[in-house]
Amino acid sequence: MLMKQAAAHLAPLTGLEQDEVLKLLEVPPQAEMGDAAFPCFTLAKSLKKAPTVIAAEIATGLQRVGLDASPAGPYVNIRFNREDLAKELLQELGHKAFGKLQLGAGARVVIDMSSPNIAKPFGIGHLRSTVIGAALYRLYNETGYTSVSVNHLGDWGTQFGKQIAAYKRWGNDEALQAEPIRTSLELYVRFHDDAENDPSLEMEARDWFRKLEQGDEEAQRLWAFFVEVSMKEFNRMYERLNVQFDHTLGESFYNDKMGTVVEELKGKGLLEESEGALVVRLEDENMPPCLIIKTDGTTIYPTRDLATAVYRHDVMKADKMLYVVGGEQKLHFRQVFAVLSRMGYAWSEICEHIPFGLMRFEGRKMSTRRGKVVFLQEVLDEAVARALQIIQEKNPNLPNSQEVAEAVGVGAIVFGDLRNNRLNDVDFSLEDAVSFEGETGPYVQYTHARINSVLAKAAEVERMENENHSEQANSINAAASAENKPVIVGDTSWALLKLLADYPQHLEKAILRNEPSVIAKYAIDVAQAFNRFYHAERIADASTDVKPFRVALTERTAERLAYSLYLLGVQAPERM
Numbered sequence: 001m002l003m004k005q006a007a008a009h010l011a012p013l014t015g016l017e018q019d020e021v022l023k024l025l026e027v028p029p030q031a032e033m034g035d036a037a038f039p040c041f042t043l044a045k046s047l048k049k050a051p052t053v054i055a056a057e058i059a060t061g062l063q064r065v066g067l068d069a070s071p072a073g074p075y076v077n078i079r080f081n082r083e084d085l086a087k088e089l090l091q092e093l094g095h096k097a098f099g100k101l102q103l104g105a106g107a108r109v110v111i112d113m114s115s116p117n118i119a120k121p122f123g124i125g126h127l128r129s130t131v132i133g134a135a136l137y138r139l140y141n142e143t144g145y146t147s148v149s150v151n152h153l154g155d156w157g158t159q160f161g162k163q164i165a166a167y168k169r170w171g172n173d174e175a176l177q178a179e180p181i182r183t184s185l186e187l188y189v190r191f192h193d194d195a196e197n198d199p200s201l202e203m204e205a206r207d208w209f210r211k212l213e214q215g216d217e218e219a220q221r222l223w224a225f226f227v228e229v230s231m232k233e234f235n236r237m238y239e240r241l242n243v244q245f246d247h248t249l250g251e252s253f254y255n256d257k258m259g260t261v262v263e264e265l266k267g268k269g270l271l272e273e274s275e276g277a278l279v280v281r282l283e284d285e286n287m288p289p290c291l292i293i294k295t296d297g298t299t300i301y302p303t304r305d306l307a308t309a310v311y312r313h314d315v316m317k318a319d320k321m322l323y324v325v326g327g328e329q330k331l332h333f334r335q336v337f338a339v340l341s342r343m344g345y346a347w348s349e350i351c352e353h354i355p356f357g358l359m360r361f362e363g364r365k366m367s368t369r370r371g372k373v374v375f376l377q378e379v380l381d382e383a384v385a386r387a388l389q390i391i392q393e394k395n396p397n398l399p400n401s402q403e404v405a406e407a408v409g410v411g412a413i414v415f416g417d418l419r420n421n422r423l424n425d426v427d428f429s430l431e432d433a434v435s436f437e438g439e440t441g442p443y444v445q446y447t448h449a450r451i452n453s454v455l456a457k458a459a460e461v462e463r464m465e466n467e468n469h470s471e472q473a474n475s476i477n478a479a480a481s482a483e484n485k486p487v488i489v490g491d492t493s494w495a496l497l498k499l500l501a502d503y504p505q506h507l508e509k510a511i512l513r514n515e516p517s518v519i520a521k522y523a524i525d526v527a528q529a530f531n532r533f534y535h536a537e538r539i540a541d542a543s544t545d546v547k548p549f550r551v552a553l554t555e556r557t558a559e560r561l562a563y564s565l566y567l568l569g570v571q572a573p574e575r576m
């Protein structure tokens, strides 16, 4: 907003369009240098003058229209009039429409997120997919798109053959009901251990999956049972993370929709035999062939993703499809999108894989095979226990400490994930993530709660002052401070105000890069800027000429922090 005003003044002096000026404008490296810097290098050629000369001329031009500008080598530094702008900016920040962008023009974005595999633990990769997907869901909704979330459950495939075969041999209904994921995992591990010496197990598993695909009654019944007990456990997790889905459509949903796709591939001459299996060759695209039908006649992961994409396009009317899935599936998605394109679907262009890096918890990796698994449930519980301990030390009288600890502990995990560039591998330390200091979720939450108590104190001081003054004197005072007295804007409040006004740029950047970390980092910056302001300038007990401005700035800060946390799927407790 500020930069736009500067650009409007600069455009006629430079002969450039406002947009061009806007792109060139920089924020000076040090706050003392001013609020904006215009580099004159690019003009040197067209104006046939040295950049330093141009900078001096432009600075004079800006001074003539009343701006505080000075040349600094090849740059023009511009300083905005804080007192003039503070009121205007605060007003704008208070508007309902502030920060609502219209980038999407109503387009529907179907977001494939979470998508865990049934009868297996909810892994860390699925946690990342869930929280990144949920944040993107809100971010897109915020910017003029219509988001549609889909949980593409891994509820189909050879693994269910294994699950059934293991269950038939060693299964125990009671244990499965009580602890479905742990028990399923034990079956899974035992299956793999025993299969090493007993090849008949693999055969049995393959048979069961074929029966399942062909609609065998017993296979279907057992499968439905596994899905049901697993979903109960997953849903508990989603509730804790406060994540909802518009659709939960697992891979099994496409069982009766793959036939059409396979026929179509055949009809278009794309299917080729290869060692008994059917594949689509992707040599031209420099990729290995995409497997469609296995030697035993069953379908596979890519086959189901082809049917899924067609469904999302034709039935869900997707204008954009995002797949929030770990980076290790990069080739899979490139293959699927390439096959769609080969099928003649120009809309394959709207499909985008949103990969993310690996995450380890305290150095531990995930390995389902060997049963060494970090259970998300346990991670959340431990984070909440740590949060409770800190809260009890800091604020022993907090009445709802258990509830707040849940919000802080879970929030710490979610924020601790989202603050990383999503492509980075993350070594997650629980202790760091739950800390109330540093670049953490709890730090942002704590700052938000502190702001609430500052605002409560300001209101209290005001009430007491009102009681002490006679009504007449008071109304004269109020009128004076509203109309005539200047708003004195200190360095730290000015920095905070500018950062709040910058919010739309950050939101746009987050969307364009599909990167929730932009918002997480922004929230940290705002919290830090507030804390600097809080330590340098008085708020609740400030003098009457500056208090209304500082209190309003504090209110806008609280709103922005709470909203940023909301976008990330993190709660903002009123008190901590």
Ligand code: ARG
Pocket: 112, 115, 116, 117, 152, 153, 154, 305, 308, 323, 325
């Ligand atoms: N269930 C899969 C896995 O855990 C992820 C599914 C992602 N979505 C998709 N449409 N392929 O690896």
